[in-house]
Amino acid sequence: MNRLILAIIGLALICPSIAHSQRLNARNGFIGFYSKTALEDIKAENNQVFAVIEPSTKKIAFSVLLKGFVFVKELMQEHFNENYVESDKYPKSTFSGSYTGDVDLSKDGVYKVMVKGDLNLHNATHPVETPATLTVKNGHLIGVAEFKARPEDYNISIPSLVRDKIDKEMTVKVNIDWAITK
Amino acid sequence: MSIKGTFFIILSFLAVGRLSAQDGSLLRSLNDSMDANKSRTHVTGTFKATHIINEQTIESPARNNLNFVIQHRFGELNSGSYNFFGLDNATLRLGLEYGITDDLEAGIGRSSYLKTFDGFLKYKLLKQTDGGGMPVSVSVLGTVTDYTQDMSDKPYLNTRYRTAYAAQLLIARKITRDLSLQVTPAFLHYNLVPTVADKNDVFAIGLGGRYKFTRRMSIDAEYDILPSNQVVSTAVHNSFSLGWDIETGGHVFQLVFSNSQSMVPTQYIAQTPGTWGKGDIYFGFNISRNFNLNKKR
Numbered sequence: 001m002n003r004l005i006l007a008i009i010g011l012a013l014i015c016p017s018i019a020h021s022q023r024l025n026a027r028n029g030f031i032g033f034y035s036k037t038a039l040e041d042i043k044a045e046n047n048q049v050f051a052v053i054e055p056s057t058k059k060i061a062f063s064v065l066l067k068g069f070v071f072v073k074e075l076m077q078e079h080f081n082e083n084y085v086e087s088d089k090y091p092k093s094t095f096s097g098s099y100t101g102d103v104d105l106s107k108d109g110v111y112k113v114m115v116k117g118d119l120n121l122h123n124a125t126h127p128v129e130t131p132a133t134l135t136v137k138n139g140h141l142i143g144v145a146e147f148k149a150r151p152e153d154y155n156i157s158i159p160s161l162v163r164d165k166i167d168k169e170m171t172v173k174v175n176i177d178w179a180i181t182k
Numbered sequence: 183m184s185i186k187g188t189f190f191i192i193l194s195f196l197a198v199g200r201l202s203a204q205d206g207s208l209l210r211s212l213n214d215s216m217d218a219n220k221s222r223t224h225v226t227g228t229f230k231a232t233h234i235i236n237e238q239t240i241e242s243p244a245r246n247n248l249n250f251v252i253q254h255r256f257g258e259l260n261s262g263s264y265n266f267f268g269l270d271n272a273t274l275r276l277g278l279e280y281g282i283t284d285d286l287e288a289g290i291g292r293s294s295y296l297k298t299f300d301g302f303l304k305y306k307l308l309k310q311t312d313g314g315g316m317p318v319s320v321s322v323l324g325t326v327t328d329y330t331q332d333m334s335d336k337p338y339l340n341t342r343y344r345t346a347y348a349a350q351l352l353i354a355r356k357i358t359r360d361l362s363l364q365v366t367p368a369f370l371h372y373n374l375v376p377t378v379a380d381k382n383d384v385f386a387i388g389l390g391g392r393y394k395f396t397r398r399m400s401i402d403a404e405y406d407i408l409p410s411n412q413v414v415s416t417a418v419h420n421s422f423s424l425g426w427d428i429e430t431g432g433h434v435f436q437l438v439f440s441n442s443q444s445m446v447p448t449q450y451i452a453q454t455p456g457t458w459g460k461g462d463i464y465f466g467f468n469i470s471r472n473f474n475l476n477k478k479r
Binding site: 079092165 | 219247429432
């Protein structure tokens with residue numbers, strides 16, 4: 001009996017570390033957002049996205065520093081940080097959620113999944129649900145998704161004078177490359 | 183309590199501990215590793231415009247960006263109803279400022295006041311960083327000015343005599359997200375001064391700042407102190423200016439009040455005859471428009 005209890009305790013202690021070892025981390029993920037109107041094209045890209053995926057629990061999370069978004073126009077970048085997302089007050093944007101669908105990391109293949117979770121930006125949280133593709137290839141897990149986000153959902157106020165220059169819905173593109181660690 | 187019972191309790195705690203750790207723990211681990219890898223970033227937006235009012239700020243256009251600056255001053259407020267309190271008269275400076283690199287700027291300007299041309303180079307020496315590291319931003323600015331107004335009573339005034347230089351060190355700190363201050367020691371050199379008592383080399387110090395009261399508006403003030411015994415033969419006063427900045431997209435619009443009519447450093451620092459007390463106040467505005475000359479990618 002005692003041996004059984006010891007075994008259970010042992011398992012309980014080991015299990016979290018197993019789950020932990022199954023987490024894949026990436027530090028150079030990509031997130032870009034794009035807005036296209038007749039007056040202005042806006043393009044901002046960030047290649048320093050921190051991303052973690054836990055295939056055993058199908059949980060996924062992202063975190064990105066807003067100051068790391070690079071715009072084509074430097075003045076836009078300054079206005080983005082100073083006036084819109086207020087990156088000095090709220091430096092990060094995060095996503096935390098889960099995906100549906102089975103992904104077998106041991107076998108190359110393309111898996112269509114649905115990702116669902118909460119996107120936090122500018123101290124506001126809004127639910128996001130989007131189809132995504134997880135590709136297992138040559139020891140890498142590559143996650144790609146594209147979805148729409150509305151600035152107004154994140155308490156980002158845009159003056160009426162420039163409202164026509166910014167799309168009502170931004171296109172957000174995500175591309176993360178995780179190395180599968182054994 | 184039996185040993186079995188104790189173990190059961192310990193087990194339950196372990197299980198509960200695991201469950202609660204799972205919720206959002208992915209994000210927490212991400213943020214932890216992000217904080218551990220945090221690198222210092224440069225402070226941006228210390229000032230909205232390249233001028234506090236007359237004094238230049240540490241800001242400069244980004245690489246391959248062109249700023250077109252229109253600085254306009256009406257006449258003196260105390261010039262009476264006949265001159266519609268100054269609104270009948272105006273002086274104007276048109277300027278172009280170009281970012282050769284993100285740190286190096288070249289500019290030219292032409293003022294109607296004494297028909298003055300000016301040219302300058304500004305270089306960002308140091309940049310303030312977030313969370314310690316570098317506490318201030320420092321830029322160095324060199325300006326050459328040359329006035330071309332006809333003065334038939336002084337035929338000896340050639341270009342060399344009309345030329346003056348200003349070397350300024352701009353030291354600024356964004357203290358909070360709203361408040362920025364700048365100290366600007368200036369060294370001026372005049373090739374010709376009116377009398378032997380006047381100094382050819384003049385030292386002055388400028389104090390300036392802005393306070394943002396909304397995300398797109400700020401109040402600015404600037405005070406240029408000229409220590410005495412340098413400009414002797416003419417009565418000159420320290421230059422004091424107040425401004426109100428409004429930023430809209432690529433424009434910065436500034437409404438200003440100043441006792442200086444000129445907008446070039448060799449003139450407003452050491453050649454301001456008017457005072458606020460007597461009502462020698464010039465109302466005007468600065469408009470700055472940014473053009474991005476980078477090819478679309």
